[in-house]
Amino acid sequence: MRYWIETLGCPKNHVDSDKLAGLLETQGYDLALSADDADLVVANTCAFIEAAREESIETVLDLAERKQKGARLVVTGCMAERYGEELAAALPEVDLVAGFGESLTVPSTQVALRSKVRSSFDLLNLPRPKSSAPWAYVKIAEGCDRRCGFCAIPTFRGDQRSRSTEEIIAEARALVEGGVKELVLIAQDLASWGHDRRRAGRGEAVEVLDEGGTQPLIELTATLSAEVERVRLLYLYPSGLTTGLIDTILATGVPYFDLSLQHSSRSLLRRMRRWGNAERFLERIESIRRSEPDATFRSSFILGYPGETEDDQRDLLDFIHAAQLDWAGFFTFSSEDGTYAQGLSDQVPHDLALERLREVSELQDTITANKRDALVGTTQRLLIDRPGVGRSVRECPEIDGVVLVDPSLSVGSMVQCRIVASRGTDLEGVSV
Numbered sequence: 362m363r364y365w366i367e368t369l370g371c372p373k374n375h376v377d378s379d380k381l382a383g384l385l386e387t388q389g390y391d392l393a394l395s396a397d398d399a400d401l402v403v404a405n406t407c408a409f410i411e412a413a414r415e416e417s418i419e420t421v422l423d424l425a426e427r428k429q430k431g432a433r434l435v436v437t438g439c440m441a442e443r444y445g446e447e448l449a450a451a452l453p454e455v456d457l458v459a460g461f462g463e464s465l466t467v468p469s470t471q472v473a474l475r476s477k478v479r480s481s482f483d484l485l486n487l488p489r490p491k492s493s494a495p496w497a498y499v500k501i502a503e504g505c506d507r508r509c510g511f512c513a514i515p516t517f518r519g520d521q522r523s524r525s526t527e528e529i530i531a532e533a534r535a536l537v538e539g540g541v542k543e544l545v546l547i548a549q550d551l552a553s554w555g556h557d558r559r560r561a562g563r564g565e566a567v568e569v570l571d572e573g574g575t576q577p578l579i580e581l582t583a584t585l586s587a588e589v590e591r592v593r594l595l596y597l598y599p600s601g602l603t604t605g606l607i608d609t610i611l612a613t614g615v616p617y618f619d620l621s622l623q624h625s626s627r628s629l630l631r632r633m634r635r636w637g638n639a640e641r642f643l644e645r646i647e648s649i650r651r652s653e654p655d656a657t658f659r660s661s662f663i664l665g666y667p668g669e670t671e672d673d674q675r676d677l678l679d680f681i682h683a684a685q686l687d688w689a690g691f692f693t694f695s696s697e698d699g700t701y702a703q704g705l706s707d708q709v710p711h712d713l714a715l716e717r718l719r720e721v722s723e724l725q726d727t728i729t730a731n732k733r734d735a736l737v738g739t740t741q742r743l744l745i746d747r748p749g750v751g752r753s754v755r756e757c758p759e760i761d762g763v764v765l766v767d768p769s770l771s772v773g774s775m776v777q778c779r780i781v782a783s784r785g786t787d788l789e790g791v792s793v
């Protein structure tokens with residue numbers, strides 16, 4: 362029996378797909394060459410915003426057409442979790458709609474359309490197949506204890522559940538033994554990893570994230586860093602970027618800071634029910650740059666959140682100009698069921714949100730291009746991801762640009778390269 366998994370959405374979903382693949386392989390399935398060739402076709406969907414949901418539905422319909430006669434089509438992931446009943450009713454092409462951790466077994470004698478039931482196992486600690494690339498995501502927690510105004514994730518992923526240090530280290534070691542050189546740690550709110558376990562251990566509520574080295578992620582990052590060439594941390598809520606965590610990240614040799622900022626205007630951030638403002642963010646960024654001038658920064662921002670004004674837009678433009686981030690992603694606000702923002706007045710017209718997005722994107726594109734140009738003539742240590750493509754610590758896999766290199770350089774090797782040209786977000790390097 363052969364399986365095929367089509368994955369949409371964020372890195373966290375890709376890890377879930379890896380775990381599903383691991384589970385199916387323990388059940389005797391082999392990876393098919395394509396969806397057309399599989400007996401079990403799985404669509405791991407994304408429900409983050411409207412555009413992601415549309416793409417997920419289109420993918421499911423496409424897989425339904427492509428799958429061979431008799432093959433079973435299963436829809437899982439965030440859409441299945443969030444809209445299981447509606448999906449099952451609306452997509453007769455689908456044999457099974459299964460939320461997180463539900464069995465993917467489809468009865469062979471009859472088509473089963475199932476509505477949402479509670480997970481019978483947790484994907485987090487399932488084994489996963491050997492990574493085909495020299496890097497891998499490691500999901501260290503599921504769910505989130507925060508309640509940002511625009512975000513529906515806690516409504517269907519639930520509160521934070523952190524994996525134990527032992528489980529994470531065991532997975533990291535297996536990946537490293539399989540040739541992985543870079544671990545990319547992910548979670549919905551990475552900086553809060555471990556707080557739920559600590560709370561449970563003490564049987565009391567714990568105030569999160571104080572300064573002074575008590576943050577569980579600090580120790581985990583340091584421990585993993587001793588096991589592997591590179592450890593990269595994604596999705597850091599800005600108040601979680603404590604002095605102790607900054608020092609630890611710098612000590613790993615991967616001075617890459619993926620800050621989940623979302624905006625810079627204090628009043629708008631409060632409407633988003635989030636921490637921070639431009640001044641605090643800049644102070645943190647500048648202090649990191651004082652310790653490590655080569656530190657790389659990425660963030661993402663939402664345009665058109667309800668109540669956003671021209672002053673907020675000016676605040677963001679000034680912040681983007683001052684922060685000189687290496688990388689940034691911009692998204693327009695999407696009103697999601699069950700979120701605080703859905704009930705807010707002063708919704709911003711979509712055209713205006715798009716106009717604001719274009720304005721900040723143009724500014725950031727220039728900053729990113731200048732940053733990339735400034736690297737020409739420098740020497741960087743690259744991890745060769747695939748033939749002809751490498752990354753220094755400045756580039757996160759699948760999100761940032763890459764360094765184009767001689768295709769004969771061996772995949773998985775670490776190579777010193779001189780950067781000889783800049784091509785938009787990508788660079789060209791020659792080994793030295």
Ligand code: SF4
Pocket residue numbers: 505506507508509512513514515549550598
């Ligand atoms: S921290 Fe992230 S996952 Fe958690 S509620 Fe906020 S945006 Fe959503």
